[in-house]
Amino acid sequence: MSGHRVPYAPATGCSPAGQGSVARREAPALSTLSVRLLAGCLVLLLLVLSWLVPLVSADGGPTQDEVNAVARKLFCPVCENTPLDVCPTEACQQWREVIRSQLAEGRSEAEILDYFAHLYGDSVLAEPPPRQWAAWLLPVLIVVAGTSALAYWLRRWARPVAVSVEETRAESIPESDPYLERLERELAEWDR
Amino acid sequence: MLADVGAIALLLAFAAAVYAVGAAVVGARGGPRDALWTASARNALIAVWPLLTVSCGAMLWLLLAGDFQIEYVASVPSRAMPAYLKAAALWGGQAGSLLFWAWVAGTFSALVMLRKWDADRPLLPYVIAISAVTELFFIGLVIFVETPFSKLGFVPADGSGLNPLLRHPGMIIHPPTLYLGYVGFTVPYAFGMAALISGRLSDEWIRASRRWALIAWLFLSLGLVLGGRWAYDVLGWGGYWAWDPVENAALLPWLTGTAFLHSIIIQEKRGMLKAWNMVLITLTYGLVILGTFLTRSGIISSVHAFARSAIGPLFFGLIAVMSVFSIRWLLLRRDSLRAEHRLDAILSRETAFLLNNLLFLTITASVLVGTLFPLITELVAGEKITLRVGWYNQVVGPQLAALVLLMGMCPLLSWRRASARRLGRAFWLPFLLSVLLVALLALRGLRSAGALAGLGMSAFVGLTTLLEFWYGARARRRSKGENYLVALNQVIVRNRRRYGGLMVHLAVVLMAIGIAGSYFLQQETQATVRRGETLSLGGFTLLYEGLSERRESDELVISEATVSVYRDQQLVTVLRPRRDFYPLSGQPVTIPAVRSTVSEDFYVILVGWEQMGEDQATFKVYLNPLINWLWAGSVLFVVGTLVAAWPDRRARPALVSAYRPSAVIARRTSSA
Known part of the structure; x- marks a missing residue:
C-alpha cells in the first residue's frame, strides 16, 4: 500500500x-x-x-x-x-x-x-x-479598531459645515449663462 | 557571448533609468526650457524597455539552447524538460524571475510614456521619476545581487531541473499574470505620488490612472484564480486555496487595490476621501513590494519561496524609503486634500462605500497579521507559530461574507441620502425569493447551516444585482421602445463602468456559491480496495480496475490507476488518477482525476498501492459540490472587468464644443 x-x-x-x-x-x-x-x-x-x-x-x-x-x-x-x-x-x-x-x-x-x-x-x-490567545485576539482588535475609526469619521463628516469652496464657485456663475444652458441641454441629450 | 550581450544590455538599461530619474527631476522644475529635460527623460525611460527586452531575450535563448555554463541555466531547467518549460524557467528561479519582473515593469513604464499626455503633462516628470526609481531597484538587484548571467567555471552536463510541482502548463501563464498584476500597480502609485508632489490634487490623477489600476487589478485577480485552479488540478488535496504565505502575498495588494477602485468613485462623484485614496494606493504599492519581498527572501517559508537569499534587507529598505517618502508628502499636502463635501446622511451610498473600505482593510490587516504571525511570535515569544487554514477560515470567512452582503445593498443606495422606504421596496422581492430558496433547500434535506446561509445570501445579492439590470433595461424600453435585449445592451454600453462593475459583482456571487458549496458541503472518504472492489461516496461508486507503471523518461516515473465511476448502476466515466515520481529530486506529485459537472466534482486521488501480494490501491475521493460555479464566476469576472475598462469611443468632446472659461465646466468636461 x-x-x-x-x-x-x-x-x-x-x-x-x-x-x-x-x-x-x-x-x-x-x-x-x-x-x-x-x-x-x-x-x-x-x-x-x-x-x-x-x-x-x-x-x-x-x-x-x-x-x-x-x-x-x-x-x-x-x-x-x-x-x-x-x-x-x-x-x-x-x-x-x-x-x-x-x-x-x-x-x-x-x-x-x-x-x-x-x-x-x-x-x-x-x-x-486557546493558549495562542494572541492569534484570536488580534483580529478582534483589528475589527474593533477599524469600526471605531469609521464611526469617528462618520460622526465628524456628518456634521454640517459652512458652504464649501466648490459650491460657492458654482453659485457665482450667473443663472442665465447661455453656455451653461447649452451644456445642460447637451448633457440632457447625452443622458438619453 | 550571448550572456555578455544580455549583461551589457542590463547595464545600459540601468544607465538609462538613472538618467531618466535625473532628467525628470530637472524637468520637474517647470521652467520653459525644462520641458526639454522632461522629454529627454521620457525617451530614456522608453529606451529601457528594448534594452531589457534584449536582456530577457538573451536569457530565454540561453535557457532554450541549454547553455549550462550559465549558472542560472544550470540551476533551473534540464535537458529532458519540454521547450515550454525551458522557456518558463525564465521565471522559475530567483535571478530570472527578478529579471522578468524588471522587464514587465519596463513594459508598463514604456506604455505609460507612450500614452497621450496633453492634458496632464505637469504630472509627467514625476511619473517618470517614480517609475524609473522602481525600475532602477529591480535592474539594480539583477546587476549587483542576483546575477542571472554569471558563468560557472565549468560546464555541467545537465541542469538540475525545475521543481516537479512547477512542471505544468500553468507555469506558463500563472506567474506572468501575477507579475503583470503586481507591477501594474506601480502606474497608479506613480500618478498618485505625482499628483501629491506637484500639488495638482483634483481627480486628474485618478482619471489618468484608473484604467491602468483596473488592468493591473484584472491581471492580479486572474493570477489568483489561475493559481487556485492550478492547485486544484495538480496539488491533489481537493482544494484551491490554502492560505499559503505566498497566496496571501498576492491577495493583500488585491484587497487594498479593490478598496482603492471603489473609493476613487467617491472622490470622482463627491470630491471626498482624497487623502484616503492616496493612502490606499500607497498601501497597495507597498504590499506589492512586501509581497515580492516575502516571496523572494524566504523569510516566511512556503511552497513558492523557492529561493532564499540576502535580498531581504534591500526590499525592506525600499519599503521603508517609500513609506517615509509617501507619508512625508501626504502630510505636506494635507490641507489641499480636504474633502469638498460633507456627508449628508448616514444612510447613503457614501457610507456603504466607507463600510466596503473598512471591510477590505480589516481583511487585509487580518491576513497580514496571519501571514506575519510566525515573525511576530518569534520576536515576542521566541517561537515561530504558523497560523493555518482553520484560523484563516474562521477569521476571514465572516468578514468576506459581510462584504458580499454589503455588495448586494450598495448599488441600491442613492448618493447623498437614501430613503429607507425606497430601500425596502428594492429589497423585499430578492429577500422573499432567497428565503424561499433556503426553505426549499432545507426541505430537500440540506442541513448544513453554513451552506444554507451562504447560498441564501448569494441568492439575495445575486437577485438585487440582477434587478439593477432589469430596471435599467425596463426604463430604456419604456423611453425608447426598444425590445428588452437591445435595451439591456444599450444600458450596458452607455454606462460601461457601472454595469461592468455590476457584472463583476454577479461574478463574485457565482464564486461565493462555489466557495460555499465546496466548503460546507464537501464530502470525502479514503479506503484501500482490491482490484475489482468498490468504494462509495455520495451516490457515486468507484471500481478499481488496475494500475500501470511506466517510465516516461529518466526523470519521471508515472504510476496510473484506472477506476470506473458508477452512479445508480450506470457507468458515468473512467478516471485515471496518478502519481508522478521524479527520482532525481525524490519528489512525488499527486495528479488527481476529476469528473466535473455543474452540480459537483468527483475528485479521485491515488494515495498508495501494493502490487507485490494482492493488487490493491488506496484512494482518497472528494465530492466537491458546486465548485464549477467558482470557475464560471471567474470567467464572468474577467468579462465584467473588461466591460468596465473598455475605452468609451463616443465623441464626448462635442459636449463642450463652445465653452472654455468656467472652472466648473472645465472640471466636468475633463472627466469625459
Missing part, C-alpha cells in the same frame, strides 16, 4: 529540536521534556519499523476516514502547508500511522492533537489552541 519510498530524513521523530519546539510555552522542566521526547522517539521508531512490514488493518481497527478526520487538523512541519491527510510524503504517512495506533489505543482526537502539539509545537495544528 505504498508508493515510492523516499530517502527522506525528516524530523519525524528524533530531531524535534530542529522544529523549535524545545523552547515552547512555560519551558517545562527539561528532564520531563526530554523523557517525553525520548518516549516519542521510541514510539515513532517502533512505528517506522512496523511500517516497513506491510500493514492493512482489516481487523476492525480505525478506518482510514477516522484517521484522516484527525489528520486533516494537523500539518507536519516538514511539508510546507500541506494538510496531513493528503500529504503524499513518507514522513506524513508515518504520522498518519501514529494517529492510527493512538486511535486504536482508544485515545480521543483532542488527546492526539495535543500529543503532536506537545512534540512539535502549536504550528502543527490547523487551528491555534
Whole structure:
C-alpha cells in the first residue's frame, strides 16, 4: 500500500529540536521534556519499523476516514502547508500511522492533537489552541479598531459645515449663462 | 557571448533609468526650457524597455539552447524538460524571475510614456521619476545581487531541473499574470505620488490612472484564480486555496487595490476621501513590494519561496524609503486634500462605500497579521507559530461574507441620502425569493447551516444585482421602445463602468456559491480496495480496475490507476488518477482525476498501492459540490472587468464644443 519510498530524513521523530519546539510555552522542566521526547522517539521508531512490514488493518481497527478526520487538523512541519491527510510524503504517512495506533489505543482526537502539539509545537495544528490567545485576539482588535475609526469619521463628516469652496464657485456663475444652458441641454441629450 | 550581450544590455538599461530619474527631476522644475529635460527623460525611460527586452531575450535563448555554463541555466531547467518549460524557467528561479519582473515593469513604464499626455503633462516628470526609481531597484538587484548571467567555471552536463510541482502548463501563464498584476500597480502609485508632489490634487490623477489600476487589478485577480485552479488540478488535496504565505502575498495588494477602485468613485462623484485614496494606493504599492519581498527572501517559508537569499534587507529598505517618502508628502499636502463635501446622511451610498473600505482593510490587516504571525511570535515569544487554514477560515470567512452582503445593498443606495422606504421596496422581492430558496433547500434535506446561509445570501445579492439590470433595461424600453435585449445592451454600453462593475459583482456571487458549496458541503472518504472492489461516496461508486507503471523518461516515473465511476448502476466515466515520481529530486506529485459537472466534482486521488501480494490501491475521493460555479464566476469576472475598462469611443468632446472659461465646466468636461 505504498508508493515510492523516499530517502527522506525528516524530523519525524528524533530531531524535534530542529522544529523549535524545545523552547515552547512555560519551558517545562527539561528532564520531563526530554523523557517525553525520548518516549516519542521510541514510539515513532517502533512505528517506522512496523511500517516497513506491510500493514492493512482489516481487523476492525480505525478506518482510514477516522484517521484522516484527525489528520486533516494537523500539518507536519516538514511539508510546507500541506494538510496531513493528503500529504503524499513518507514522513506524513508515518504520522498518519501514529494517529492510527493512538486511535486504536482508544485515545480521543483532542488527546492526539495535543500529543503532536506537545512534540512539535502549536504550528502543527490547523487551528491555534486557546493558549495562542494572541492569534484570536488580534483580529478582534483589528475589527474593533477599524469600526471605531469609521464611526469617528462618520460622526465628524456628518456634521454640517459652512458652504464649501466648490459650491460657492458654482453659485457665482450667473443663472442665465447661455453656455451653461447649452451644456445642460447637451448633457440632457447625452443622458438619453 | 550571448550572456555578455544580455549583461551589457542590463547595464545600459540601468544607465538609462538613472538618467531618466535625473532628467525628470530637472524637468520637474517647470521652467520653459525644462520641458526639454522632461522629454529627454521620457525617451530614456522608453529606451529601457528594448534594452531589457534584449536582456530577457538573451536569457530565454540561453535557457532554450541549454547553455549550462550559465549558472542560472544550470540551476533551473534540464535537458529532458519540454521547450515550454525551458522557456518558463525564465521565471522559475530567483535571478530570472527578478529579471522578468524588471522587464514587465519596463513594459508598463514604456506604455505609460507612450500614452497621450496633453492634458496632464505637469504630472509627467514625476511619473517618470517614480517609475524609473522602481525600475532602477529591480535592474539594480539583477546587476549587483542576483546575477542571472554569471558563468560557472565549468560546464555541467545537465541542469538540475525545475521543481516537479512547477512542471505544468500553468507555469506558463500563472506567474506572468501575477507579475503583470503586481507591477501594474506601480502606474497608479506613480500618478498618485505625482499628483501629491506637484500639488495638482483634483481627480486628474485618478482619471489618468484608473484604467491602468483596473488592468493591473484584472491581471492580479486572474493570477489568483489561475493559481487556485492550478492547485486544484495538480496539488491533489481537493482544494484551491490554502492560505499559503505566498497566496496571501498576492491577495493583500488585491484587497487594498479593490478598496482603492471603489473609493476613487467617491472622490470622482463627491470630491471626498482624497487623502484616503492616496493612502490606499500607497498601501497597495507597498504590499506589492512586501509581497515580492516575502516571496523572494524566504523569510516566511512556503511552497513558492523557492529561493532564499540576502535580498531581504534591500526590499525592506525600499519599503521603508517609500513609506517615509509617501507619508512625508501626504502630510505636506494635507490641507489641499480636504474633502469638498460633507456627508449628508448616514444612510447613503457614501457610507456603504466607507463600510466596503473598512471591510477590505480589516481583511487585509487580518491576513497580514496571519501571514506575519510566525515573525511576530518569534520576536515576542521566541517561537515561530504558523497560523493555518482553520484560523484563516474562521477569521476571514465572516468578514468576506459581510462584504458580499454589503455588495448586494450598495448599488441600491442613492448618493447623498437614501430613503429607507425606497430601500425596502428594492429589497423585499430578492429577500422573499432567497428565503424561499433556503426553505426549499432545507426541505430537500440540506442541513448544513453554513451552506444554507451562504447560498441564501448569494441568492439575495445575486437577485438585487440582477434587478439593477432589469430596471435599467425596463426604463430604456419604456423611453425608447426598444425590445428588452437591445435595451439591456444599450444600458450596458452607455454606462460601461457601472454595469461592468455590476457584472463583476454577479461574478463574485457565482464564486461565493462555489466557495460555499465546496466548503460546507464537501464530502470525502479514503479506503484501500482490491482490484475489482468498490468504494462509495455520495451516490457515486468507484471500481478499481488496475494500475500501470511506466517510465516516461529518466526523470519521471508515472504510476496510473484506472477506476470506473458508477452512479445508480450506470457507468458515468473512467478516471485515471496518478502519481508522478521524479527520482532525481525524490519528489512525488499527486495528479488527481476529476469528473466535473455543474452540480459537483468527483475528485479521485491515488494515495498508495501494493502490487507485490494482492493488487490493491488506496484512494482518497472528494465530492466537491458546486465548485464549477467558482470557475464560471471567474470567467464572468474577467468579462465584467473588461466591460468596465473598455475605452468609451463616443465623441464626448462635442459636449463642450463652445465653452472654455468656467472652472466648473472645465472640471466636468475633463472627466469625459
